Amino acid sequence: MEKMKMHSPNLTQDNVARIRDLFPNCVTEAKGEDGTVKLAVDFDQLRQELSESIVEGPQERYHLNWPGKREALLTANAPIAKTLRPCRDESVDFDTTKNLFIEGDNLDALKLLQETYLGKVKMIYIDPPYNTGNDFIYEDDFAEDTEEFLKKSNQKDEGGNRLVANTEANGRFHSDWLSMIYSRLKLARNLLREDGLIFISIDDGEYQNLRKISDEIFGEDNFIDNIIWKKRYGGGAKEKFLVSLHEYTVSLR
Numbered sequence: 341m342e343k344m345k346m347h348s349p350n351l352t353q354d355n356v357a358r359i360r361d362l363f364p365n366c367v368t369e370a371k372g373e374d375g376t377v378k379l380a381v382d383f384d385q386l387r388q389e390l391s392e393s394i395v396e397g398p399q400e401r402y403h404l405n406w407p408g409k410r411e412a413l414l415t416a417n418a419p420i421a422k423t424l425r426p427c428r429d430e431s432v433d434f435d436t437t438k439n440l441f442i443e444g445d446n447l448d449a450l451k452l453l454q455e456t457y458l459g460k461v462k463m464i465y466i467d468p469p470y471n472t473g474n475d476f477i478y479e480d481d482f483a484e485d486t487e488e489f490l491k492k493s494n495q496k497d498e499g500g501n502r503l504v505a506n507t508e509a510n511g512r513f514h515s516d517w518l519s520m521i522y523s524r525l526k527l528a529r530n531l532l533r534e535d536g537l538i539f540i541s542i543d544d545g546e547y548q549n550l551r552k553i554s555d556e557i558f559g560e561d562n563f564i565d566n567i568i569w570k571k572r573y574g575g576g577a578k579e580k581f582l583v584s585l586h587e588y589t590v591s592l593r
Contacts, residue, residue: 356381363389364559365526369402388413404552406515409522416523420451450527461531464538468524471517471545517546518553525557532593537564540590547588554592564591 356379360367366389370380382403388395394410424442428434442449528538538558542550555563567589 353379359386360559364562365389365556389417392418404518404549404556406518408515408519412519412522413526415447416526420448422448422452424449424452447524447527450524450531454527454530457531459531459533462533462536464528464532464536465541466524466528466538467541468521470543471513514546514549518549521546521550522553522557525553529557536593538592539567540592541587542590543587544584547590550590554590558592562593564593566590 356367359381360379363386366382366386367379368382368385369377372378382401384395385403388410392414394414426434431437442453525540532538540550540554551563551566568586569589570585571587572583572585
């Protein structure tokens with residue numbers, strides 16, 4: 341005989357679960373009154389998801405953060421006044437084909453696909469640019485020049501004095517890359533069907549960040565596997581150097 345439950349359901353946790361289904365990045369971990377770690381709503385992040393302007397007010401919590409993250413979220417949610425234009429002269433069997441090839445900025449293309457293909461795509465494969473360490477790689481509206489970044493990330497004060505040494509190793513290149521991929525993955529997630537899959541190629545440079553940002557956008561439970569593939573054979577010159585032989589494809593649902 342089943343024992344009777346002597347307490348009512350935890351409706352708060354049910355509501356948190358519903359929010360996580362809609363906005364996985366808005367649910368984080370926090371300590372409850374009894375000291376145990378529980379799922380909790382990141383209201384600052386939720387406000388940002390529901391806002392058309394940048395929301396201030398960070399709090400201590402477990403999450404991935406970088407200078408420019410709020411701008412990247414704002415960029416992902418902001419509408420654009422653009423449309424897709426057919427190129428019949430460059431097309432083959434335009435009126436009967438079941439294929440679609442879009443040429444243009446991938447962020448704009450993802451936004452233009454939101455209405456027609458929302459929740460309809462079975463598989464997405466992304467081969468994003470790897471982080472090469474250049475000073476400025478990604479031409480997006482949220483991008484900023486080096487001086488502005490150094491001040492925002494507390495590497496320089498208002499007087500232009502450097503506060504830390506070796507600024508290039510302190511995250512600028514990672515921040516650029518994260519801002520670029522963040523908005524695109526958020527839009528790509530909206531296109532996936534319930535049983536849809538997404539595969540993302542990456543190398544060692546940003547693999548760890550990609551895993552963290554994928555957990556935030558898709559939810560940690562939706563990680564399937566990390567596929568390791570061998571890109572070359574052989575070793576280093578006279579066995580004196582280590583050679584990178586592998587890259588990765590992260591799979592999520």
